[in-house]
Amino acid sequence: MTIGIMGTKIGMTQIFDGNGLAIPVTIIKAGPCFVTQKKIIDKHGYDAIQVGYKIVKPNKLNKPLNGHLTKAGLNPLKYLREYRVNHSDISLNVGDSISIDQLKIGDYVNITGNSIGKGFASTRKRHNFNYGPMTHGSKNHRAPGSIGAGTTPGRVIPNKRMAGRLGNQRTTIKNLEVININTDDNLLIIKGAVPGKRGNLLSIQAGKNE
Template structure:
């Protein structure tokens, strides 16, 4: 697979190998995707392929997006993503189908998606800070403590580890092995966990491993 493919996380389960060992796996509904745009060095300054995923009704998209996708002669697609390619690669043509058939069992892939959002987190949960004293009348159990640096410089240093939003970040997990492929239902079975909750949009690219 010279470019990437998009999919949706179905959930996690476990399967058993020939030795009876349980293997945790993630099931991903992958593709089918369609090539909606080709970018070249001459026209755009770089080589890339834009693909679309998840066929929807036209009334779910705005008119500029419908006009853009119509040029490729494909279905109306909800999600678009661009993948850079080398000029020497044999890239697919406009409107071509990209399916799970391009992947192989035993191949390693990198999967990118948004991690699960956990809301506002404390310094203990977000940065693994320690508890404060739990006895002798201490009232500083979970508080972050002093954050200043004294009279000089008299301000909080940038990038100070503080409470704040936890999770919901773009995350990539590399070198995940493909355990099995179901071409009839476009399902991809990956060993291990991938970012996000059920229904999360994922981007899958071949690993260099």
């Protein structure tokens, strides 16, 4: 797998191997993606391939983005992402299609996406803090405790672990095995879980076997 590909999480299910053991799997609709731009170190300062995914109506994009894709001779694409490559590996041209044909069963891939957002969470759930005494009279069951010194320095030190938003962060799960591939419907069957909920945008790149 020389370059990454984008896809959408369909959901999770399970399959059974030859020994009757249940294997949890994630189904991903990956691609087809299209090369929208080639960046070279002489002109842009680095080598990369810009890839587009998911055809939409032109009114879903702004004029600069529509113009960028029209210049490349492509349909309007909702998502764009760059993948760094070596200059010697840039064999793709603008307009070329990238599909899951570059993957095979048994490959390992790294999958990146936004994790599920869980809203505002306490220090117990967010940072795995301990509970206070649960006996009668205690006023510290779930309180965060001291958050800093008093007069000096008279402020909360940055990066203090406190309550706040949990989840909805860019997350990468590495070295997930490709169990099966359906090239007719552009479906990947991946062993294990991937970030996010159903419909989440994912980026799939080569894992440890390449």
